[in-house]
Amino acid sequence: MARPVIAIVGRPNVGKSTIFNRIIGDRLAIVEDKPGITRDRIYGTGEWNGRSFSVIDTGGIEIDGEDGLLRSVRMQAELAIEEADVIIFMVDAKAGVTNADEEVAQMLFRSQKPIVLGVNKVDNLGRMDDIYEFYSLGFGDPVPMSGAHGQGVGDLLDAAVNKLPVKEEQEYNDDIIKVALIGRPNVGKSSLVNAILGEERVIVSNIAGTTRDAIDTPFEKDGQKYVLIDTAGMRKRGKVYETTEKYSVMRAMQAIERADVVLVVINGEEGIIEQDKHIAGYAHENGKAAIFVVNKWDVVEKHDKTMQHFTNTIRDHFLFMTYAPVVFLSALTKHRLTKLFPVIDRVAEQHALRVPTNVLNDIISDAVAINPPPTDKGRRLRINYVTQVAVKPPTLLIFVNDPELMHFSYERYLENKIRAAFEFEGTPLRLFTRKKS
Numbered sequence: 143m144a145r146p147v148i149a150i151v152g153r154p155n156v157g158k159s160t161i162f163n164r165i166i167g168d169r170l171a172i173v174e175d176k177p178g179i180t181r182d183r184i185y186g187t188g189e190w191n192g193r194s195f196s197v198i199d200t201g202g203i204e205i206d207g208e209d210g211l212l213r214s215v216r217m218q219a220e221l222a223i224e225e226a227d228v229i230i231f232m233v234d235a236k237a238g239v240t241n242a243d244e245e246v247a248q249m250l251f252r253s254q255k256p257i258v259l260g261v262n263k264v265d266n267l268g269r270m271d272d273i274y275e276f277y278s279l280g281f282g283d284p285v286p287m288s289g290a291h292g293q294g295v296g297d298l299l300d301a302a303v304n305k306l307p308v309k310e311e312q313e314y315n316d317d318i319i320k321v322a323l324i325g326r327p328n329v330g331k332s333s334l335v336n337a338i339l340g341e342e343r344v345i346v347s348n349i350a351g352t353t354r355d356a357i358d359t360p361f362e363k364d365g366q367k368y369v370l371i372d373t374a375g376m377r378k379r380g381k382v383y384e385t386t387e388k389y390s391v392m393r394a395m396q397a398i399e400r401a402d403v404v405l406v407v408i409n410g411e412e413g414i415i416e417q418d419k420h421i422a423g424y425a426h427e428n429g430k431a432a433i434f435v436v437n438k439w440d441v442v443e444k445h446d447k448t449m450q451h452f453t454n455t456i457r458d459h460f461l462f463m464t465y466a467p468v469v470f471l472s473a474l475t476k477h478r479l480t481k482l483f484p485v486i487d488r489v490a491e492q493h494a495l496r497v498p499t500n501v502l503n504d505i506i507s508d509a510v511a512i513n514p515p516p517t518d519k520g521r522r523l524r525i526n527y528v529t530q531v532a533v534k535p536p537t538l539l540i541f542v543n544d545p546e547l548m549h550f551s552y553e554r555y556l557e558n559k560i561r562a563a564f565e566f567e568g569t570p571l572r573l574f575t576r577k578k579s
């Protein structure tokens with residue numbers, strides 16, 4: 143299920159990114175190696191009152207020059223109106239109502255989207271005097287808060303989550319493999335979609351329904367049913383996407399959330415850039431099966447080790463996704479296109495794999511016997527047993543004497559042993575350590 147979207151808008155410096163970080167808490171991307179660049183992170187997930195949602199910080203759109211401020215906030219509002227189910231409109235109690243606030247208010251008002259007005263920097267929540275003037279913006283009761291201290295953020299989320307719609311989504315049977323294609327602009331996503339759907343043995347059913355975020359194409363091939371969740375053409379729609387490429391990532395997010403298998407399309411001609419990593423990281427974080435598809439292989443100059451070299455490069459860049467297989471092809475010439483579907487089928491199966499508890503425990507016992515857990519301040523981790531509690535992705539609970547004693551490196555070791563036995567090709571694994579009660 144794709145999560146509903148909450149967007150935060152407001153002029154610079156009102157505290158959008160402070161609130162954004164509070165909402166997403168510690169669910170930060172593990173793929174970001176550069177600390178401190180909060181503006182790079184504009185998309186996160188949050189949960190409140192049992193609802194989970196995506197949050198967009200639109201503050202990343204900044205335009206310099208004359209009128210830069212007004213143009214930035216206009217564009218932010220435009221993006222939020224386009225993407226969000228609920229908009230949090232942030233203003234600054236210390237600054238009062240400004241022209242830019244009024245400008246945003248008008249745009250939001252016309253959009254008829256549900257709006258929650260948050261008044262930030264009310265450092266003394268007892269002093270309501272500061273917020274009365276914001277009634278003039280016309281969005282009802284403002285929610286006072288202090289992002290700096292975290293006060294009032296709960297009230298803000300209460301109000302926002304209350305306005306989230308109950309989404310009606312196209313639901314598919316479990317035996318249908320849902321495939322999303324993601325990748326930065328021009329890597330060849332549309333071409334690949336066309337190549338796949340144009341294949342002789344592919345039977346495309348009439349397009350069952352388009353969601354707001356992606357276009358679904360159900361089809362059948364060699365007796366297996368699939369749905370292609372396509373985001374490719376989307377960025378061509380609005381000017382926001384042309385000017386701010388990183389926001390096209392949001393479209394990819396919506397597709398990823400609904401997919402089983404994510405094809406991370408890479409331009410073989412250009413190699414890998416930072417943006418590819420961000421995009422792939424979302425598949426990993428969301429627990430989806432993933433395949434690296436190196437496209438435009440027709441124009442790559444090749445020798446007998448080119449594939450191996452490219453694979454090594456991928457492994458170096460995507461350290462957290464060593465499980466994902468790599469397929470080389472050309473969407474243009476359709477060369478090697480037949481290699482793709484067997485891999486999709488395989489990783490989809492592995493993503494949904496359930497392993498027998500007894501075999502799993504035998505493997506863990508062997509692993510512990512070969513390489514016992516190190517001691518920590520004189521205490522040693524003891525593993526009681528392991529059990530798989532979920533699929534898509536496979537999720538394992540490890541019951542131990544004290545979860546604090548499970549170190550990252552040992553968990554990694556166990557994961558490697560589990561993969562050596564069951565492979566779990568193409569799928570992330572989730573391991574959780576619990577105290578045996």
Ligand code: GDP
Pocket residue numbers: 152153154155156157158159160161201262263264265287288289290291
């Ligand atoms: P953005 O540009 O809207 O994303 O704003 P930021 O989140 O970057 O915050 C702008 C400045 O306001 C930073 O210096 C924050 O530390 C500060 N700030 C954020 N929340 C509060 C608050 O509740 N009270 C006060 N006094 N300052 C805050």
Ligand code: GDP
Pocket residue numbers: 325326327328329330331332333334374375437438439440441471472473474475
């Ligand atoms: P998208 O933005 O990711 O959907 O990329 P497109 O499918 O629109 O492709 C971008 C450009 O790359 C177009 O000019 C395509 O013709 C070209 N292209 C796509 N796939 C291939 C390929 O396999 N080989 C070559 N040489 N060009 C390709």
